[in-house]
Amino acid sequence: MLNEKEFNEYGRQGFTHIPLWQTLTLPDAVEPLALYQALTNQGQDYLFETGVRRQHGVEPALSVIGLPCRERFELGEGYLHHYRDMHLCETWETDDPLEVLKILQERWSVPEISALPEFAGGLFGYFGFETTRLIEPRLRRIARKPSGFALPDALLWLSLELVVIDHQRGLLHCIVYGETGVEGDYVRSRTRLEQIVERVQDSLTPSDADKGALSAPIAARExxxxxxxxxxxxxxxxxxxxxxxxxxxxxxxxxxxxxxxxxxxxxxxxxxxxxxxxxxxxxxxxxxxxxxxxxxxxxxxxxxxxxxxxxxxxxxxxxxxxxxxxxxxxxxxxxxxxxxxxxxxxxxxxxxxxxxxxxxxxxxxxxxxxxxxxxxxxxxxxxxxxxxxxxxxxxxxxxxxxxxxxxxxxxxxxxxxxxxxxxxxxxxxxxxxxxxxxxxxxxxxxxxxxxxxxxxxxxxxxxxxxxxxxxxxxxxxxxxxxxxxxxxxxxxxxxxxxxxxxxx
Missing domain, CATH: 3.60.120.10 (Anthranilate synthase)
Structure with missing residues (x-):
């Protein structure tokens, strides 16, 4: 973990967000979904797992547990909304919300640290199919049909607290970002990291949560x-x-x-x-x-x-x-x-x-x-x-x-x-x-x-x-x-x- 002097030095170099992390050796028989359930599953969070294809099939690569995100961005035709702690704090009326999002990415300057995994924070979420209408103006001339879902065209969380399992290297990374422009944020981030590490260690025991039988097929309704x-x-x-x-x-x-x-x-x-x-x-x-x-x-x-x-x-x-x-x-x-x-x-x-x-x-x-x-x-x-x-x-x-x-x-x-x-x-x-x-x-x-x-x-x-x-x-x-x-x-x-x- 970085000490406070190193954290502040990164701030003097112009970086806005600094990762604090602790890496653990991955125990046997850790089930990422069980760990996700133990750590979060509250809303505004996610589990994202990737695999690498080998000759015999797909092997697990990364399992990313995104802990509840305080900030999110919602995009749709003519707008980009920025939410913090579930409250709308900024809004842009624009014909090109993706371009606005690209400009907003310049707000975050993070030092590259080789000890961290392939994905160690940033924006995570989805771009729905109707994002096409944000990219191609010609499509906006077509009357839009309802999707039937109360979801924006695109939703992205700013993921600043996460647990990443690197299956290929047998490592587990707990990561929390501190903000250099906020007084006392190093201490806050370090304390939060220690809390996450403790919860992870308490949860790293073999789980029976994944061993239940698959339910019988439902046949009552069409x-x-x-x-x-x-x-x-x-x-x-x-x-x-x-x-x-x-x-x-x-x-x-x-x-x-x-x-x-x-x-x-x-x-x-x-x-x-x-x-x-x-x-x-x-x-x-x-x-x-x-x-x-x-x-x-x-x-x-x-x-x-x-x-x-x-x-x-x-x-x-x-x-x-x-x-x-x-x-x-x-x-x-x-x-x-x-x-x-x-x-x-x-x-x-x-x-x-x-x-x-x-x-x-x-x-x-x-x-x-x-x-x-x-x-x-x-x-x-x-x-x-x-x-x-x-x-x-x-x-x-x-x-x-x-x-x-x-x-x-x-x-x-x-x-x-x-x-x-x-x-x-x-x-x-x-x-x-x-x-x-x-x-x-x-x-x-x-x-x-x-x-x-x-x-x-x-x-x-x-x-x-x-x-x-x-x-x-x-x-x-x-x-x-x-x-x-x-x-x-x-x-x-x-x-x-x-x-x-x-x-x-």
């Missing part, structure tokens, strides 16, 4: 379907007409469903985690609503100047046996429709990165690999580049958002078609969740395989890419396969009849 099958099929045919006319090349059409859900978000998260380690898992607790997901797909990652995107498109269900799984794997890679769709989205990812990358630096590092997940397999490619001088993480967000795999190509026209044909604004689904740290680095997961808990219901959404030779029944089936993991985690029988509640 799943509420917001985009009935017949209407969905009609929308697929309409998209194919647009494609035939040369208006667009591909559109990702999605549908939402809901079901009563009486359990809490941690139960859903635990059940989802049992299905296997995903590249990203997250639980965001906003108080009255929670977001829980296990996303396989990266929107972008920025480490220094290196930027990465991993488009994922092309889907088959998992086989019931190894032989069936291998056959489905081969069938996926032999499907010209899936390969053509994937290559189109790889080109889109290259173009998106190319807008903010140094000339000639964008390349495809991996092409057409198949990755396996609990219920489905996907074709994945890796596109990398070097950020041009002066490029910030929010510039990268603007250039890549939303993912082509959640919108289509050409992107802006695909977004217009989505707004026309889907019965609701998407809300969080199809956007991104992750962090923008104090040093310009970022890691953003695409919001898929995700549920929203609010008002005693679980909302799940899934999409399928529609191209010229798409079959409506196959695209409908793909959305069922993609939603299965979340419904299973909620102990909802995905084979239940679906009740149509709205038709476009």
């Amino acid at each position: 799943i509420n379907q917001f985009f009935p099958e017949e209407c969905f099929r009609q929308a697929v045919e309409r998209i194919k007409e647009y494609i035939e006319a040369g208006d667009v090349m591909q559109v990702v059409l999605s549908r939402r469903m809901s079901h009563p859900y009486a359990e809490d978000a941690t139960t859903l998260y635990r059940n989802l985690s049992r299905q296997g380690t995903a590249p990203y898992r997250y639980l965001l607790n906003m108080g009255e609503s929670q977001i829980v997901g296990a996303s396989p797909e990266m929107l972008f990652q920025k480490r220094g100047a290196r930027v990465v995107s991993r488009p994922m498109a092309g889907t088959r269900r998992r086989g019931c046996t190894a032989e069936e799984n291998d056959a489905l794997h081969e069938d996926l890679l032999a499907d010209p429709k899936e390969i053509a769709e994937h290559m189109m989205l790889v080109d889109l990812a290259r173009n998106d990165l190319g807008r903010v990358a140094a000339a000639g630096s964008v390349q495809v590092d991996e092409l057409l690999t198949v990755e396996q997940f609990p219920n489905v397999m996907h074709i994945v490619s890796t596109v990398t580049g070097q950020a041009a001088t002066g490029t910030q993480a929010l510039d990268l967000l603007k250039s890549t958002f939303p993912a082509g795999t959640l919108s289509g190509a050409s992107k802006i026209r695909a977004l217009e078609v989505i707004a026309e044909l889907e019965p609701h604004a998407r809300g969080v689904y199809g956007g991104s969740i992750g962090y923008l740290d104090f040093y310009g680095n970022a890691d953003q997961a695409i919001v898929i395989r995700t549920g929203i808990l609010t008002d005693g219901k679980l909302y799940v959404q899934a999409g399928a890419g529609v191209v010229q030779d798409s079959r409506p029944e196959r695209e409908w089936q793909e959305t069922k396969e993609k939603s299965q993991s979340m419904l299973q985690a909620a102990a909802i029988n995905p084979q239940q009849p679906e009740e149509a509640v709205l038709c476009i």
Whole structure:
């Protein structure tokens, strides 16, 4: 831990926020969710876990427990609101709230300390799908449909107290930031850090909290379907007409469903985690609503100047046996429709990165690999580049958002078609969740395989890419396969009849 003299010296150098930290050796059998529950789960907090892909699967990398955040930023069309201690303290009326947020990031100047983990504080939260309207003025001319959720387009917490588990190094970091311009803040921060360390040490005992049995599938109520099958099929045919006319090349059409859900978000998260380690898992607790997901797909990652995107498109269900799984794997890679769709989205990812990358630096590092997940397999490619001088993480967000795999190509026209044909604004689904740290680095997961808990219901959404030779029944089936993991985690029988509640 820094002493007060070192803390003050950083202040004299012009830094505004200084991390105090204590690093512990990670004991065996620590369950991050149990630690999250012991430390927080109060609201305005989060659990964010990342994984690194190895030959045999995904290994845990980081587990970040964001303790309750005093400050948050909410963004929407025409505004950015800054809240402190749940009270609105600043507001900006602006046509470009993302640019205002980029300016606000200059308020925080933090020294780089090599002993700290990959993410050690900064902004954490989500950018919902309708962030597209903040980026592309043309989309604001389209009448906005309600999302059905009382959530802003984007929400970001200023995360200044956190516990980070580095699974690869076997370390646990407790971190608290002090503010150099506030008298006595070193002592306050040190005391707070000592309190967190004590609570962590008291909680680092093997927990039985994760060993309960998964509930039996619920069968008492039907799943509420917001985009009935017949209407969905009609929308697929309409998209194919647009494609035939040369208006667009591909559109990702999605549908939402809901079901009563009486359990809490941690139960859903635990059940989802049992299905296997995903590249990203997250639980965001906003108080009255929670977001829980296990996303396989990266929107972008920025480490220094290196930027990465991993488009994922092309889907088959998992086989019931190894032989069936291998056959489905081969069938996926032999499907010209899936390969053509994937290559189109790889080109889109290259173009998106190319807008903010140094000339000639964008390349495809991996092409057409198949990755396996609990219920489905996907074709994945890796596109990398070097950020041009002066490029910030929010510039990268603007250039890549939303993912082509959640919108289509050409992107802006695909977004217009989505707004026309889907019965609701998407809300969080199809956007991104992750962090923008104090040093310009970022890691953003695409919001898929995700549920929203609010008002005693679980909302799940899934999409399928529609191209010229798409079959409506196959695209409908793909959305069922993609939603299965979340419904299973909620102990909802995905084979239940679906009740149509709205038709476009």
